[in-house]
Amino acid sequence: MDILSWDGTLSSGDFRLAACAFMQKWKSVMSAFPPWSWVPCPKQPWGASASHDVEGYLSLENIILSCYAQEEHDEISCPQKEETSCSEKEELIDIATLSNCSKVPYYDLHIIYSASYRVPVLFFRAYYSDGEPLGFNAIEKDLPAHSAKALLDSKWTFITQEEHPYLNRPWFKLHPCGTSEWMKLLFHVDVSVAKNGVTIELYLLSWLSVVGQVVGLRIPLEMLNQP
Amino acid sequence: MAAHDSEGSILVFAQFQSKVDEGFWHRLSSLKLNKLGIDDSPIPITGFYAPWSHPQVPNNLTLLAQSLPTELSEQSSTAATSHGNRNRCPVQGTLYNMNTIESFHALDKKNLLKEEAKKIWDDMHTGKAVEDSALLSRFLLISFADLKNWTFHYWFAFPALVLDPPATLVDLRRASEYFSLEEAESVSAACNEWRNSSFTAEVPFFLVSIDPNSQATVKHLKDWETCQSDGHKLLFGFYDPCHLPNNPGWPLRNFLALICVRWSLKSVRFLCYRENRGFADLGLSLVGEALITVSQGWREHQCLPNAVGWEHNKGRQVSRCINLAKSMDPTRLAISAADLNLKLMRWRALPSLNLDALSSIKCLLLGAGTLGCQVARMLLAWGVRKITLLDNGRVAMSNPLRQSLYTLDDCLNGGEFKATAAVKSLTRIFPAVDAEGIVMAIPMPGHPVPNHEEDSVLEDCRRLHDLIDSHDAVFLLTDTRESRWLPTLLCANTNKITITAALGFDSFLVMRHGAGPFSSNHDFRAEAANALSAIGNVARIDSDGRQRLGCYFCNDVIAPIDSTANRTLDQQCTVTRPGLAPIASALAVELLVGILHHPQGIFADGEVANSSSNGSSEQPLGILPHQIRGSLSQFSQMMLVGHSSNSCTACSSTVVSEYQERGMEFIIQAINHPTYLEDLTGLTELMKSASSFNLDWDNETDLEEDDDCVQV
Numbered sequence: 009m010d011i012l013s014w015d016g017t018l019s020s021g022d023f024r025l026a027a028c029a030f031m032q033k034w035k036s037v038m039s040a041f042p043p044w045s046w047v048p049c050p051k052q053p054w055g056a057s058a059s060h061d062v063e064g065y066l067s068l069e070n071i072i073l074s075c076y077a078q079e080e081h082d083e084i085s086c087p088q089k090e091e092t093s094c095s096e097k098e099e100l101i102d103i104a105t106l107s108n109c110s111k112v113p114y115y116d117l118h119i120i121y122s123a124s125y126r127v128p129v130l131f132f133r134a135y136y137s138d139g140e141p142l143g144f145n146a147i148e149k150d151l152p153a154h155s156a157k158a159l160l161d162s163k164w165t166f167i168t169q170e171e172h173p174y175l176n177r178p179w180f181k182l183h184p185c186g187t188s189e190w191m192k193l194l195f196h197v198d199v200s201v202a203k204n205g206v207t208i209e210l211y212l213l214s215w216l217s218v219v220g221q222v223v224g225l226r227i228p229l230e231m232l233n234q235p
Numbered sequence: 236m237a238a239h240d241s242e243g244s245i246l247v248f249a250q251f252q253s254k255v256d257e258g259f260w261h262r263l264s265s266l267k268l269n270k271l272g273i274d275d276s277p278i279p280i281t282g283f284y285a286p287w288s289h290p291q292v293p294n295n296l297t298l299l300a301q302s303l304p305t306e307l308s309e310q311s312s313t314a315a316t317s318h319g320n321r322n323r324c325p326v327q328g329t330l331y332n333m334n335t336i337e338s339f340h341a342l343d344k345k346n347l348l349k350e351e352a353k354k355i356w357d358d359m360h361t362g363k364a365v366e367d368s369a370l371l372s373r374f375l376l377i378s379f380a381d382l383k384n385w386t387f388h389y390w391f392a393f394p395a396l397v398l399d400p401p402a403t404l405v406d407l408r409r410a411s412e413y414f415s416l417e418e419a420e421s422v423s424a425a426c427n428e429w430r431n432s433s434f435t436a437e438v439p440f441f442l443v444s445i446d447p448n449s450q451a452t453v454k455h456l457k458d459w460e461t462c463q464s465d466g467h468k469l470l471f472g473f474y475d476p477c478h479l480p481n482n483p484g485w486p487l488r489n490f491l492a493l494i495c496v497r498w499s500l501k502s503v504r505f506l507c508y509r510e511n512r513g514f515a516d517l518g519l520s521l522v523g524e525a526l527i528t529v530s531q532g533w534r535e536h537q538c539l540p541n542a543v544g545w546e547h548n549k550g551r552q553v554s555r556c557i558n559l560a561k562s563m564d565p566t567r568l569a570i571s572a573a574d575l576n577l578k579l580m581r582w583r584a585l586p587s588l589n590l591d592a593l594s595s596i597k598c599l600l601l602g603a604g605t606l607g608c609q610v611a612r613m614l615l616a617w618g619v620r621k622i623t624l625l626d627n628g629r630v631a632m633s634n635p636l637r638q639s640l641y642t643l644d645d646c647l648n649g650g651e652f653k654a655t656a657a658v659k660s661l662t663r664i665f666p667a668v669d670a671e672g673i674v675m676a677i678p679m680p681g682h683p684v685p686n687h688e689e690d691s692v693l694e695d696c697r698r699l700h701d702l703i704d705s706h707d708a709v710f711l712l713t714d715t716r717e718s719r720w721l722p723t724l725l726c727a728n729t730n731k732i733t734i735t736a737a738l739g740f741d742s743f744l745v746m747r748h749g750a751g752p753f754s755s756n757h758d759f760r761a762e763a764a765n766a767l768s769a770i771g772n773v774a775r776i777d778s779d780g781r782q783r784l785g786c787y788f789c790n791d792v793i794a795p796i797d798s799t800a801n802r803t804l805d806q807q808c809t810v811t812r813p814g815l816a817p818i819a820s821a822l823a824v825e826l827l828v829g830i831l832h833h834p835q836g837i838f839a840d841g842e843v844a845n846s847s848s849n850g851s852s853e854q855p856l857g858i859l860p861h862q863i864r865g866s867l868s869q870f871s872q873m874m875l876v877g878h879s880s881n882s883c884t885a886c887s888s889t890v891v892s893e894y895q896e897r898g899m900e901f902i903i904q905a906i907n908h909p910t911y912l913e914d915l916t917g918l919t920e921l922m923k924s925a926s927s928f929n930l931d932w933d934n935e936t937d938l939e940e941d942d943d944c945v946q947v
Contacts, residue, residue: 072289137295139254139255170575
């Protein structure tokens, strides 16, 4: 791909290719995290469908992104006697009750291709361990302050709540309208690209290295330079 | 509680914890609305869990959207077939979803738990639990879905049969400490194989048999007899969702009960199988030995042991509650989508857009006809939430075509009141709008009031006064000239943002009124200067030496009179080209937005296109005109500036101060005697003198360029 004429976007077929390459690379370098998986989706019957249409998205679910992971949980050693609100007599000594006061947020990340912007879009949501969803304010508090804030205030990123295209529920997403512009910039300044040209395989990783920061996901730079 | 170095202490288990994915509630709501209705019979559901693999937090028993049967399936007797994978071992459960909060609280929890425990007990005795060991982890869920508030009350129970007396713990340590190196390696390999095979990955209870050569194999529970006769070292393994170093997880409870019932063992060596990143981790897994000392009688099938297992909520045995309005309530979703639209506009194109001002401004629309309907819609689009419409008419059959808030239904049975119908329509479009309808006529000069009606007219005047007082911006959208008089006066009195739109057959006028004569910006300097100018025919100047902009009546040389009498039918109906109203309404609202974003608000100068560039005209929204006059026949538009007239019958200081002094008495007088206003303002004199000599319009104050002269 000629970098000078490239507009920062990706075709839907390329997205599929990029996704496969991305999943491989991720497994090898980001071993602290579980692997991404590809979720196939049924084609929308009403869509402007061609046979090469993307039929799925990348998913990484149930991960802990915040600083919480490093904190010590103080609830471990406090088994409690339970009070019953059902009238049955319970055996008090028999049950170690872990009071589930620890509110550890989990994140689900989906990377979904946008046909109208021709770029990937990051969808995410957060919830506590009992399933209760986090609102955006709570997420903001939870994420590493420095990088997230800078990105949130920038003119390149904009977090909105919109309906997930496949799951029909509101998820948060990073609005894609600035993506192609900064992807182009990103590849312009990347030295290895100047050497090798823009490759599909690197697209998603590079993209995620930027947007991932909004959700506190750090991708080490050396991952991007590996062949 | 159960330290590994103390002999014979009671074995204490870490309770299962639940996690309900939002999708489950969505699916349940939809099932309830579309299929179940008020049917509250038990529903078979599937939960999912897996061995612990997360740092520091336990693996929960999870319910997802697919935990519920799909709406299309007719079988409700069998639980959903496994949708699991190695990270989602399916477990059967029963859901009791109640119809009211009272019935939810009134459920006999003890009994329900007993019933569910009995199922497990029976499965143990019949051997079903050996065949399908996931049955040992059956669970129960009771719930109440409040679909008005999108709140879900729920409570899980993980029934565990209580050993009586309880099992004691002889030993508990890390598996890596228990096994020899060779054994550990072999056990890990065997477990990984078990976990990776699609036949066995979802089987959460198994046997680990280690031969004298330290080779381990993992087997199904039903192979126990064979293993027994082998004489090899045997451990009872299970997927342990718990993460604690000193406690095994909940599934072990029923596992021990099964072992006791089926195979009458007194001493059980168990393996709490836990993983790290998808692979067996014997450093995290635990191996322990438990002693079971129950009596023979306890094991009898017909004697159901006690069961425990209602989930604790923050240490207490109470139900949980979750509110999902933000993601399920359509009104909330509509609000956030509307906000999103405006925020996008601000982000991409107009960073100085003041969304707070727009969402908090209160707009009063006088007239809910062709103009009123369009203005209301445009305001909604700009994020205005508080809209009051005033109109005393009813929706007529011809209205829906041009008045965009009405449909045929509003015309039936004599027609709904426009103000009411408009509010209903706005609320249907955007439920979060705060819309109010006032059915009232505006008192007008030239339409004298009979004595017996005077009180009600006075009442209307006062009401109008209060309405204007309690809003921030007023749109004059009525269909006669005289109906605009009183509102103009009242707005000038209180310096409200006032915008007029008026239609001719193929032309329109949209303008913003200037500030009133006694705006708070003035100081006593202006008062003095104005006192001087009262002598001449000079327009009021404000403290900055500028003239204030005029109102709708400032150009008039006659007072508002009854314009409706003696007109032909089509004139009375104000027939206009249909395209005019939408254009004029749109401009009126854009003008309002411009005023809100201008640092001087209603005191802003009127600008025209091509005005010389000075700092003040560089507003992000563009210029802020005073008057826009458009012509459809020319497809053209021009901007004008007119300054206030000292003889204005609506906004001049004479009139406003008269109103301030005499209030309603003055209003009634003006209504009943239209020439009164002309006399008061000196228009009568003016007209007389105009016919006697030429009036020199040049005067001492600095007028703007010729372009800005008042045009009629």
